[in-house]
Amino acid sequence: MTKSGNASLIDGAAGHGRETDYEALLVAAQTGNQQAMERLLMRAQEVAYRFSLLVCGHADDADDAMQEALLKTYRFAGQIKEPAAFRTWLYRTVKNACLIGRRKRVHEPAHMVSLDELMVAPDGSVQRMDVEDGGLRPDDIVVNSRLRRTLRRALQQLPPEFRVIVFLREIEGLSTREVATVVGISEANVKTRLHRARLLLRQQLEAR
Amino acid sequence: MTPVRSDRCRELLVRVSRYVDGDLGGVERRALTAHLRRCPCCSSMAESLKHTVCLCRDASATRLPPAVRARAKARVEALLASESKTGNRARPSKRPSR
Numbered sequence: 268m269t270k271s272g273n274a275s276l277i278d279g280a281a282g283h284g285r286e287t288d289y290e291a292l293l294v295a296a297q298t299g300n301q302q303a304m305e306r307l308l309m310r311a312q313e314v315a316y317r318f319s320l321l322v323c324g325h326a327d328d329a330d331d332a333m334q335e336a337l338l339k340t341y342r343f344a345g346q347i348k349e350p351a352a353f354r355t356w357l358y359r360t361v362k363n364a365c366l367i368g369r370r371k372r373v374h375e376p377a378h379m380v381s382l383d384e385l386m387v388a389p390d391g392s393v394q395r396m397d398v399e400d401g402g403l404r405p406d407d408i409v410v411n412s413r414l415r416r417t418l419r420r421a422l423q424q425l426p427p428e429f430r431v432i433v434f435l436r437e438i439e440g441l442s443t444r445e446v447a448t449v450v451g452i453s454e455a456n457v458k459t460r461l462h463r464a465r466l467l468l469r470q471q472l473e474a475r
Numbered sequence: 476m477t478p479v480r481s482d483r484c485r486e487l488l489v490r491v492s493r494y495v496d497g498d499l500g501g502v503e504r505r506a507l508t509a510h511l512r513r514c515p516c517c518s519s520m521a522e523s524l525k526h527t528v529c530l531c532r533d534a535s536a537t538r539l540p541p542a543v544r545a546r547a548k549a550r551v552e553a554l555l556a557s558e559s560k561t562g563n564r565a566r567p568s569k570r571p572s573r
């Protein structure tokens with residue numbers, strides 16, 4: 268990593284989410300670079316905010332999740348021996364923080380459907396997913412300023428088990444292996460869920 | 476609305492995500508590519524899935540709203556200021572799993 272490369276990471280100019288970004292920031296923070304630590308702590312909170320909003324669907328919980336991500340990142344950043352593992356550690360920490368927040372709620376959105384309900388027919392057989400082609404591409408319908416709001420709504424229609432996969436893989440850009448580590452399922456399972464989630468998301472977007 | 480019709484289309488549909496991700500081996504990729512060339516239904520589906528994936532990836536550029544960002548920054552500054560006053564980094568009660 269060049270000096271200028273580090274500077275752009277610290278300034279936040281290099282975008283968010285890439286594994287190498289986190290690794291470089293963590294290494295810099297571990298060697299006492301205050302700006303790198305600040306940037307890392309901001310990144311942790313950004314992840315927590317997006318997770319709260321897009322996966323849990325509860326913006327009200329975001330502050331709690333952000334606080335938790337901030338403190339844990341600060342406490343543990345100096346002790347992580349494998350900087351490359353930091354990103355999966357952060358997402359797992361955020362996921363757990365958000366899920367704890369969600370459990371505190373007395374109700375869940377009525378639209379949540381369990382994975383089993385979606386995949387298994389009453390006779391116990393696995394259902395095939397019928398997918399219709401409306402002939403319209405999602406971006407024919409969803410444009411510019413409406414995109415994020417529409418995508419967020421479409422995401423909320425996905426079963427939570429699918430939503431977290433889409434969030435980690437598509438939006439946050441984690442690899443299949445990283446997603447498997449964060450969620451605690453096999454890579455094959457990640458691929459299967461991702462495929463089904465994409466089909467459902469596509470339908471949701473076309474319906475809007 | 477045109478449903479995906481044939482069993483062959485259904486069989487290949489499960490590979491479309493891997494195709495979009497560039498994750499198919501040579502034989503599977505060639506077979507799917509050949510099918511997509513002659514099947515408008517699956518071709519449209521593959522294109523549509525690509526665009527869905529692109530939309531999600533575009534959303535990754537989302538920044539924090541200004542008010543949320545200001546609160547996040549204030550939390551960072553408060554934490555670092557309080558730690559520099561005490562001269563101690565907060566100590567964990569347990570090690571992270573990785």
